[in-house]
Amino acid sequence: xxxxxxxxxxxxxxxxxxxxxxxxxxxxxxxxxxxxxxxxxxxxxxxxxxxxxxxxxxxxxxxxxxxxxxxxxxxxxxxxxxxxxxxxxxxxxxxxxxxxxxxxxxxxxxxxxxxxxxxxxxxxxxxxxxxxxxxxxxxx
Numbered sequence: 001x002x003x004x005x006x007x008x009x010x011x012x013x014x015x016x017x018x019x020x021x022x023x024x025x026x027x028x029x030x031x032x033x034x035x036x037x038x039x040x041x042x043x044x045x046x047x048x049x050x051x052x053x054x055x056x057x058x059x060x061x062x063x064x065x066x067x068x069x070x071x072x073x074x075x076x077x078x079x080x081x082x083x084x085x086x087x088x089x090x091x092x093x094x095x096x097x098x099x100x101x102x103x104x105x106x107x108x109x110x111x112x113x114x115x116x117x118x119x120x121x122x123x124x125x126x127x128x129x130x131x132x133x134x135x136x137x138x139x140x
Contacts, residue, residue, distance in 0.1 A: 065100035
């Protein structure tokens with residue numbers, strides 16, 4: 001059975017490095033992706049179908065973050081939203097957002113795994129609200 005899956009406006013991809021270091025991060029990010037898409041939908045981010053903003057989150061380790069975006073094409077606009085958040089945008093309503101899990105966050109999340117879901121949710125929501133502010137969207 002062939003099931004067509006439509007690209008959701010917000011996607012979360014986790015680096016292999018983080019998947020290897022943090023138990024359940026991929027499963028938690030799948031749930032989080034659904035929640036964030038739902039929250040942005042209810043905040044009416046997708047009112048104009050032909051003008052939908054696509055956001056690709058890339059969760060990476062601190063060491064991977066150092067090289068994030070360096071191999072990207074130069075026509076992308078780069079902006080640091082925080083020390084651990086790099087936003088790459090192009091004119092076609094597509095944002096690539098690299099979010100680092102810092103060394104201290106990694107240590108905390110390994111010591112207390114039950115914090116992972118809530119922590120990632122808060123961190124990515126904070127980034128989405130910064131994007132909302134830039135785009136003139138309602139915060140979630």
